[in-house]
Amino acid sequence: xxxxxxxxxxxxxxxxxxxxxxxxxxxxxxxxxxxxxxxxxxxxxxxxxxxxxxxxxxxxxxxxxxxxxxxxxxxxxxxxxxxxxxxxxxxxxxxxxxxxxxxxxxxxxxxxxxxxxxxxxxxxxxxxxxxxxxxxxxxxxxxxxxxxxxxxxxxxxxxxxxxxxxxxxxxxxxxxxxxxxxxxxxxxxxxxxxxxxxxxxxxxxxxxxxxxxxxxxxxxxxxxxxxxxxxxxxxxxxxxxxxxxxxxxxxxxxxxxxxxxxxxxxxxxxxxxxxxxxxxxxxxxxxxxxxxxxxxxxxxxxxxxxxxxxxxxxxxxxxxxxxxxxxxxxxxxxxxxxxxxxxxxxxxxxxxxxxxxxxxxxxxxxxxxxxxxxxxxxxxxxxxxxxxxxxxxxxxxxxxxxxxxxxxxxxxxxxxxxxxxxxxxxxxxxxxxxxxxxxxxxxxxxxxxxxxxxxxxxxxxxxxxxxxxxxxxxxxxxxxxxxxxxxxxxxxxxxxxxxxxxxxxxxxxxxxx
Numbered sequence: 293x294x295x296x297x298x299x300x301x302x303x304x305x306x307x308x309x310x311x312x313x314x315x316x317x318x319x320x321x322x323x324x325x326x327x328x329x330x331x332x333x334x335x336x337x338x339x340x341x342x343x344x345x346x347x348x349x350x351x352x353x354x355x356x357x358x359x360x361x362x363x364x365x366x367x368x369x370x371x372x373x374x375x376x377x378x379x380x381x382x383x384x385x386x387x388x389x390x391x392x393x394x395x396x397x398x399x400x401x402x403x404x405x406x407x408x409x410x411x412x413x414x415x416x417x418x419x420x421x422x423x424x425x426x427x428x429x430x431x432x433x434x435x436x437x438x439x440x441x442x443x444x445x446x447x448x449x450x451x452x453x454x455x456x457x458x459x460x461x462x463x464x465x466x467x468x469x470x471x472x473x474x475x476x477x478x479x480x481x482x483x484x485x486x487x488x489x490x491x492x493x494x495x496x497x498x499x500x501x502x503x504x505x506x507x508x509x510x511x512x513x514x515x516x517x518x519x520x521x522x523x524x525x526x527x528x529x530x531x532x533x534x535x536x537x538x539x540x541x542x543x544x545x546x547x548x549x550x551x552x553x554x555x556x557x558x559x560x561x562x563x564x565x566x567x568x569x570x571x572x573x574x575x576x577x578x579x580x581x582x583x584x585x586x587x588x589x590x591x592x593x594x595x596x597x598x599x600x601x602x603x604x605x606x607x608x609x610x611x612x613x614x615x616x617x618x619x620x621x622x623x624x625x626x627x628x629x630x631x632x633x634x635x636x637x638x639x640x641x642x643x644x645x646x647x648x649x650x651x652x653x654x655x656x657x658x659x660x661x662x663x664x665x666x667x668x669x670x671x672x673x674x675x676x677x678x679x680x681x682x683x684x685x686x687x688x689x690x691x692x693x694x695x696x697x698x699x700x701x702x703x704x705x706x707x708x709x710x711x712x713x714x715x716x717x718x719x720x721x722x723x724x725x726x727x728x729x730x731x732x733x734x735x736x737x738x739x740x741x742x743x744x745x746x747x748x749x750x751x752x753x754x755x756x757x758x759x760x761x762x763x764x765x766x767x768x769x770x771x772x773x774x775x776x777x778x779x780x781x782x783x784x785x786x787x788x789x790x791x792x793x794x795x796x797x798x799x800x801x802x803x804x805x
Contacts, residue, residue: 339367390728478551479563499536501775603654632747645704652720658687758784
């Protein structure tokens with residue numbers, strides 16, 4: 293990051309001194325009821341400010357937990373940060389005590405960017421309950437079945453595009469999931485969903501990944517910095533914020549406007565939006581609530597699922613025996629004359645286990661979204677201060693070798709016993725989608741989307757290493773980007789149809805007898 297985009301260490305020391313001194317005086321003026329959880333010693337006044345890594349923080353936090361335990365406390369300019377790295381502690385605090393751990397920290401950046409409408413960042417209270425209740429009504433387990441036909445339709449379109457020329461695997465997956473979401477949620481005809489929506493989403497997610505990385509922007513710790521004039525040195529970050537604000541507005545406004553126009557022309561399909569607008573005409577809802585709820589589905593349910601599928605293809609390239617075993621199961625159950633359907637899921641335990649292993653192996657949000665302790669609490673004899681930030685290290689939990697031996701290996705059989713689902717193993721979905729009242733309400737929709745995409749892709753395609761100009765396989769390795777959201781870095785790949793019969797299925801033609 294250039295000099296105009298970040299404060300130097302000297303800037304931090306000057307800016308932080310008064311703030312940290314105030315925090316120290318305030319802390320010393322109130323009686324201590326017990327020690328904080330263990331953690332590394334910090335600098336006077338500054339605490340652990342410089343100990344918070346900006347690159348793959350979840351790995352560094354895992355290393356801290358190896359030294360200090362599964363609950364670690366850090367201090368950044370007077371702000372207590374509690375890192376939780378075991379499912380036991382996460383459940384104890386965030387599930388069982390969700391009444392006091394369901395808030396989000398007030399975020400200056402979220403407010404400046406305009407992301408306060410987003411359910412993931414919204415403060416706990418009546419407004420959050422209103423949006424979540426609307427969202428849950430349309431995405432609860434008994435409701436997601438209505439979207440499976442759209443998911444299946446768009447995945448089959450994806451197969452055809454990949455057959456014609458798989459030049460941009462990641463982009464094609466994003467477009468597929470964008471079409472699904474904007475049809476299911478906004479009622480847009482699939483022909484109306486263009487790459488423009490993908491571009492909006494991709495840029496916005498990249499901004500979120502950077503903006504909400506731990507310790508990335510000092511304004512989160514020193515809110516008054518938002519008022520510093522933009523012409524001063526070290527305020528280049530303000531230009532980024534203005535750009536991200538435009539992207540946030542586009543996610544909320546553009547699909548909504550397009551959907552209302554499609555409804556005016558009589559081209560919209562039945563959807564979550566049409567249902568909510570009907571309720572608004574009855575006086576039950578206002579337009580802002582509808583706009584927020586549908587934007588949450590678009591903003592949260594597309595890019596993260598596409599990123600997970602991108603990681604899936606990488607896993608298949610690195611673990612060809614897993615690919616072959618899944619294909620054998622598909623051949624036995626689905627057969628050569630049709631494509632997979634959601635109804636096949638119960639009869640495809642290995643493919644279903646692949647979904648679980650994928651959620652475990654690759655965490656798009658490795659540190660989840662931080663919770664805020666709403667009042668002082670005590671846990672295992674430690675004091676959790678009011679307003680402490682509590683971060684569940686999902687990556688560390690799902691890569692714990694005690695729970696998942698050889699955690700870097702992609703092994704779906706972890707979740708099977710005698711060929712059937714093993715319910716004694718920790719379900720990665722119970723960690724990857726969050727905890728307590730802040731668990732992602734789109735979990736069931738996402739898992740459905742992952743299943744039908746994985747089953748369909750494996751049924752008709754083989755994935756392997758690409759070849760260089762000399763016909764040699766190009767090496768592939770797992771590399772993850774840093775940030776609040778983490779993606780697998782681009783890799784070279786080869787996709788080819790498994791047979792002539794597979795090509796016929798992809799084109800939607802009848803397979804010759």
